[in-house]
Amino acid sequence: MIIAHNDDLLTEIFLWLPAKSLIRFKLVCKQWFSLISSQYFFNRRTLHHRRYKPEPTLLLGLPETSYYFHLKFRKYGEKLVPYNFSIPLTEQTILSFCNGLFLLQRRNVENPLKHCQIYNPATKQSRKILLNINHRNGTVMGLSLAFDPLKSPHYKIICVRGARRRSPAFWQSWWRCFQIEVYDSETRTWKLSGKTFRAPAGVRFNQGIYWKNGIHWRGIFFDLQDSLIGKHPEIVFPGDTGRDYLYDNYVESYGYLHYIAHMLKRKSVMVFELESDYSQWTLKYRVDLNGDFGISVLSIIRGESEEDSALVLHEPGKVMEYKFEEMSGKEIIDFREEAFYEEHCFQFESNFTFQFIETLAPA
């Protein structure tokens, strides 16, 4: 059969295969191995996924354990599929997940932090990356991963350090000085990036999210292109929302950056979307939740069209999706029969929920 050695035709077929099958088919013969491993195929596959986005899936982690589950949408009533990592996650904690690559750190934090690890769950490849120790710029405040295969096959790690302490008052003041250091997987080196900057002490630099070639923390962002720090616009709640207990976070999905605010007393969720020119946060969705035991918000899924967009919700024993267009919720998974189920507990958390995708990129 002539197809077997026609790289163009094989590429057309391979483009539609999931990472797992591709990795298995490297064993078919040497020619298939080199085609699947090639930079050419990697680039083609990346471009292909820009046009034909794979179905959205989430990775749900049970905090304090090494259990992860793969959650597919549009398949209802199925069981949670355990996702097996090839490296022990009991010793590692996920710092960030970005377009198919994980950034991990040892659970028992060494002081000073000496290294982190990049892990590709599709190829099961991992690489240890040493941090600059004895760095004149002080403590590591947070590490984030920036990887966009559409831009480059290389990734960057953004390390925020508390700038050198000038006086003991530094630790007490509300505003602090920070410095950013960037690791580039292409050159495999760390470089200081941009000037030192001041930010409120409350910014959680360990919760950075990659969006539009920048890392976004609560209220501020770092643009990788220009090595500049910028401020997000103020989030303006509609007039009728008074004080409430808020549970909020940033979530990126399908190229949109969201601020999701769950107002606990009011049982209402507001989803804001950051305009691509950073001019304002626009209130995109507003959902009123009803439930006897309360509901928590895990994530948001966006898609090509409005009808694909949904809020992913959790109540004890269940994961649901709420479709904005249909204005109704639907159960995706009922895990009350599973061994790990605990009554009256929100076992999954938004911080342990990742927008999952596979990549063939090297770690």
Added chain:
Amino acid sequence: MVTTDEKGPLTAKKKSVIIRSCDGDEFLVSESAAVLSTSLKKILEEKEDRLIHLSDIDNKTLAMVIAYLSTHADDGLSDDLKRSFDQEFVSGKEFDVLKYLVLATDTLQVTCLCYTVAKKMADIMKNKLVEWVRREFDIQNDYTPEAEAEIRRLDAWAWDDRQLEDD
């Protein structure tokens, strides 16, 4: 055998061409359908000849490709209808048939059909064993047992799956 395409009797305005398969069957195709294939279009631009002989596409495969081209050349059909035709077109087809189809789309350079067929093939292949793939594509395993064991060891996770099929 001369087959008219599905658009009914030919009028004087509508030019048509005759395409002959490798086993000698001839198909009468409207020019508007033929030019959806980049290679047929080139041939038609280069020579006046209204008879095109394809030496590596068999009768059965050619009939399918022409049915596809004629449907897509039909201006009376909406894009939605054409999309559902595409779905119908590949559904239920044997892997063997798809292999010949994908080769024909390569020879004739019909990009959109190539996509549709390649996607269907991937769909069938994705949960198959390596042995199945080698058999279907008639590929000899050129790894030494040591090299094969090494690759299996490195990517062990891709095999620890009990859902793989061999038929």
